[in-house]
Every structure is written in C-alpha cells, then in structure tokens.
Amino acid sequence: MKIKVVQNVLRANDAVAAENRQRFGALGLTVLNLISAPGSGKTALLERTLDALNAGRCAVLVGDLATTRDAERLGRHCPNVVQINTGKGCHLDAAQIAAGLRDLAVDQLDWLFIENVGNMVCPTEFDLGEHAKVALISTVEGEDKPVKYPTLFQKATCVVLTKTDLAAASGFDRDRFYAELRQVNSDAPVIETSSRTGQGVDNWLAWLNRFRATVLNSRG
C-alpha cells in the first residue's frame, strides 16, 4: 500500500514534470537541477556561475526547508532568484518548480538553475522537467559516496567535485574516488572545482555552454 501511494505521487509528479519540460523547450530555456548533500557547495558554485554568465538572463529556484539564506546570497549575483521553502519536505517536486516559474519573466531567460534541497537521496526520485541533473560532491565527504548513494550518481549527466582546495587537508583519495564513481556511472564528465579559489570554474562554464548548445541543437 505504501509503495502504491508513492508510485501515485511519482506518476503525478512526472506528469507535471513533462509539462515543465515542454515549456522549457518552447522557451529555449536550459534547465539544470543541482543535487548534493547539504554543504557540498551548490550555492557557492552558483554564485561563481552567475558572476560569469549574463546574470540577467539567468534565474535560480532554490529549495530549503527553512530560511531565505541561499536566496539572499544568490540575490547579490542575480536579479531572478526565488526561494522555495519546503517545510519538512526533503526534495523539490515538479509542481513547486511550475509555481516558482510564475514569479519569473521566463521569456527573458536563457538559464534556469534549480538548487535542490540538500539531500543525496530523495531529490533524485523527482523529475522536475530539467535537462540534466548535476551531482555535486565535495572532497571532504569521502570517496565512497558514489557507491553508497548510487542513484544520484547514476542519474547525473555531470558530476562536479567541489572544494578541491580542501582535498589535501582532508586526505581525499582521488584515484579511489574516480574508480568508485566509474562503478556506478561510466561516462559522466567530472569537473573539479574550488569555488573559494576559483580553480576549475572555467571548465564548469565551458561544460555549461557546450551543454546549452547541445540542448538547443536537439530542438532541431
């Protein structure tokens, strides 16, 4: 019974996600869903990203249980930021994204970044209509996370390894990380970044632009 209800919820979500996806396509909007544990650096990477892109053509929908902290941070880098407070909700769903879009001038945007609730598990199950899921993991979280939380990494189109400036201090084993990640995802690109030093952010921006070109080309 419990499983059946969860399936119903997911099916209802998928229907709204399909509507979102169609809308994103019609608008020429490229939409990324950033998922990670709390504190992996989603907001910091977005701050760097918004500073480098044309921020007026970007929007961010940011999910947290409580507070508007992330929206306040991101609002200093972009005029189009909407905070979604989920209360006890452990993920964003497609209807919340559809509702969040109502507060944005979507026809003036190229990019929509969705910063999901900090959680490696639940957000993975809810399609938001995005073009790609981006999984973030920091060097301090441990090399074993891709195999322990495989669903996120299996579904990720791109993996961003964050906080490389802390890799040495935390004893991060890069070879083991890649070996374990490749057990669950054989081909997603991995982009190593430090939002503090800026290292690797250029590679992330290059991936973003290539990805957007691919999405736009696929519209035919």
Add this chain to the structure above:
Amino acid sequence: MKIKVVQNVLRANDAVAAENRQRFGALGLTVLNLISAPGSGKTALLERTLDALNAGRCAVLVGDLATTRDAERLGRHCPNVVQINTGKGCHLDAAQIAAGLRDLAVDQLDWLFIENVGNMVCPTEFDLGEHAKVALISTVEGEDKPVKYPTLFQKATCVVLTKTDLAAASGFDRDRFYAELRQVNSDAPVIETSSRTGQGVDNWLAWLNRFRATVLNSRG
C-alpha cells in the same frame, strides 16, 4: 491525501518505535540514533567510540542505500555490526531496527548505536525508539545548516561538531555557528571533535557515560 498517508506511515512507525523503546528499557540498553548529512563523519566517530568502549558490549545498526562499506569499517572495531540496506529508502524506520535486533545478542549489550542513512531531513521524522538523537555536523558544511535544517537540530539531545581539524582551512566561523544553532536549540550540548586527530573524543565519551547513567537512573 498524500499527507494522510504519510501520517498513517508515521503512526505505524511510532507504534513499532514504542515497542523498541520498551524493549531497550527492559534490556538496560542505551540507544543513540546518529543523524547527519552524508560524509559528516558518523562512521569515523563510531570507530573511535567502539575503540574506547568495551566493544563486545556494543552493537551498531548501520543504514545505507547500498553497499556494506560502513559495516565493514565498523566490523574491524566491534563484533556486533549489522548493515541495513535501504535501497532507495532515505531513512531507517522502527521496523528495520526491530528486524536488525534479531541478528544481535541484545541481552549481552550495553550500547546500541544506530548510524542512520546520511540525510539531514527524513531520518528526523522517524522515531526508532532511541533514547536520544545525536546530530553531527562537520565544520566544512557551513555555519548556516542548523537554521536551514532546523528539525534535526531541534530534536537533537546532543550535537557533535566534527572535523574540527579542517575548521581553519575551511574558514569555519565558530561564533556564527553557535549563534545560529542557539536559534533553533537553546540547550543541547555541543561536543567538538576530530576523529582524525582524536581531539575532543574524550569529551564525547564523557558525555556518553553521563548520558547512560541518566538513562539507567530514570528506570528507577
């Protein structure tokens, strides 16, 4: 409708949790539920803990979506470790704890440590019958996490601030952390530890022993 079903699930869980709690009391078993984001250092703290306590009188039930990695690590420090794989499940529930107990000689134990699935949100909602929830947060996750994920910190009997050896390198703002934590939990003790250097582990062990004495005294 969705809310109603979730309430039913929680009510069913609470009934099993009450049975667990009664059983723990009858056995004189002290039970802690360790909750944190992935990679905050739950397993590392337990390794230190098991080395310091009489490990034969300890057991660990450890939840992960996949793999037996944590059980393998902990099994080197304690003979009584059971891995619970949750598949896509984002938390442990009371029935999983009851089932896990069947694999343990519970009448020979003083301590049961439950290492929950790495997730700051969902595990908080599911009573397992434990005597206390212990919230872990590492210095690298950001000072804003207590107010962004308030439920965990509100329910925590004890907060362990981990990875203090990385505090300086990660720019951790200790004053801000305490100020924000105290907005959501005015009185839980905070124990600062580094499982790598061992710093503060003695304080954690002292808290554990005081807590066990309190639990045993309350049985009258």
